[in-house]
Amino acid sequence: MRRLAFTIFSLGICLVPFWSEASPQHDDASMNNRGDHVMGFGQDKTTHHFELTKAGGIIQVRANDPTDSETRDHIRMHLQHISKAFAAGDFQDPMEVHAEVPPGVPVMQQLKSTIAYHYESVSRGGRVVIQTQDANALEAIHEYLQYQIRVHKTGDSLKAQ
16 A cells, blocks of 8 residues: 555656646746836737847847837837847846746856847837857857747747848
8 A cells, every 4th residue: 555655646746747837937928927027018019039140140129019119119228228238248137037047148148258239220129139250159149049039939040041
């Protein structure tokens, strides 16, 4: 009887991950709520895109509604902040949004002097162009952007264009 109870208990522990829902950091609703707070605009009002390039990549966010100037302005403010923060090695915002350290961030912080971040306004939002000539930094940037593509489910290419 004791062996049967132990087996059932052990089996129950092994199956817990299959019964539980997505972990909090990857639960879409939780991530989007944290994103609303950190970024200052509703995630449901915007479209994010992440592009890998041969020199780094691009983070772009646009308001879905072309007449939503409030969201557009918040996007621009946030991306200007991000370009300066990332250049300084500060990745607190994405760590807060995702409730974890995204892949690539530690190396991007370590090699921050080899990476350039340039903000640009675009129609309905903005973008941050990321560039480097350092192979290790490039790999880290791509890891970071691939992670963003996967967790935000943008459908963007996981390969450099």
